Amino acid sequence: MNNIVERINQLKKEKNAVILAHYYQRPEIQDIADYIGDSLELSRIAQKSEADIIVFCGVRFMAETAKILNPTKKVLHPNPESGCPMADMATVEGVKKLKEQHPDAVVVSYINTNADVKTVSDIIVTSRNAVKVVKSLDANKIIFVPDQFLGSYVAKQVPEKEFILWKGFCPPHFNLSKDTLLALKKQYPDAKIAVHPECNTDTVEIADFVGSTTQIIEYATTCEADTVIIGTEVGIHHYLKKKNPNKTYVFPQAADYCGSVHCCDMKKNTLDKVLEVLEKETNEVILDEDTIQKARVPLEKMLAIV
Structure with missing residues (x-):
């Protein structure tokens, strides 16, 4: 794996590329990324970047958003099969x-x-x-x-x-039941529960905190509780432990991922695929000019407000 990482870093310099990774990506993908964040945050980072090539490690709509906001840059998606149900x-x-x-x-x-x-x-x-x-x-x-x-x-x-x-x-968030979280609460009675609003309504109602992935990270790493039960995709555990290793982060777990929040599509991006798109510049996100212009309008309306 070290050889792959070295080659990726070499190609990034040679091709003036930047690697963006969503919080839900595999740990090894997060470790080689230049920036880690949520989809919009990463696309805005790309806008400020002087890179010629953007390698977006996330699901398809995220790579598309990066292209919409950065139409003159080459956006590569390591695995086009990584979609969002x-x-x-x-x-x-x-x-x-x-x-x-x-x-x-x-x-x-x-x-x-x-x-x-x-x-x-x-x-x-x-x-x-x-x-x-x-x-x-x-x-x-x-x-x-x-x-x-x-x-x-x-x-x-x-x-x-x-x-x-x-x-x-969102199937993974929807499948996280309140009973699963309440069972964890029994194991960790002093823990706080933080969930994503994509979870079903019953699950959201029992949470101590409801917020986006970035907001959950902020809450979980700074709240007074030593233990936080996390109701979102397990990929953020890697980032949470880096940001504040002194806390305990508990995720619903099961051998077959039933009952846990695990996005198979997010995990379809691998180091091998990152290396491949950097070497061959394949899997470029192509959107026609009309789509880019029309899709950019509602995005810019949002950005003007926030």
Whole structure:
């Protein structure tokens, strides 16, 4: 593995490349990354970078977002098969149909959507800023795409607005039950529970803290509790231990990953694949100019607010 890492680092210098990795990536991917973060944070970092090549270690919609915000740079995705089931649940045709049924509504799309859905969205949100963005909108009716659970969470924070929720969900977060977390709470009675708003509503309601991946990291590493039960993808354990090794971070675990929050798609990126795309410059993210321009508009509307 050392030889692979050395070769990757050599190619980064030769080709003026930057490697971006989401918090849910494999530990060895995080270790060779120049920057680690959530999808939007990484895309914004890419905008400020002087690199010619961006290697985005995440799922497909993240690499697409990096290309939308950095159209003149070459964006490489180590494994194009690394997609997002929730993003794939939303369709352009479905969003257009909802818009026809509710012409007075604003289409608010979670950043976890594919590029084509972004082109028919009015504004994009992240799990960190969704409440703030929705509150800022003039519209009283919101079509929220694609995560029904993040949408439901936002709706509770913004009760003055009406929400039409797309029935999408993140399978790993959805499968994390409140009973699983309560069982861990019995084992660690002094622990705090921190979960992602993509979790199902029953699970969210028992948490001490609800927030985006970045917010969970901030909370878990700085709160007074010595032990924190984490209700999001297990990949962040590596980052948590680096940021504050003095705390105990407990994740739901099972031999077959049932009951745990484990994203198989996030783990499809490997060091071998990172090396391959750097050597051959393959798996480039290609979006036509019209898609880039239309998808960029709702992203920039969000960035103007936050």
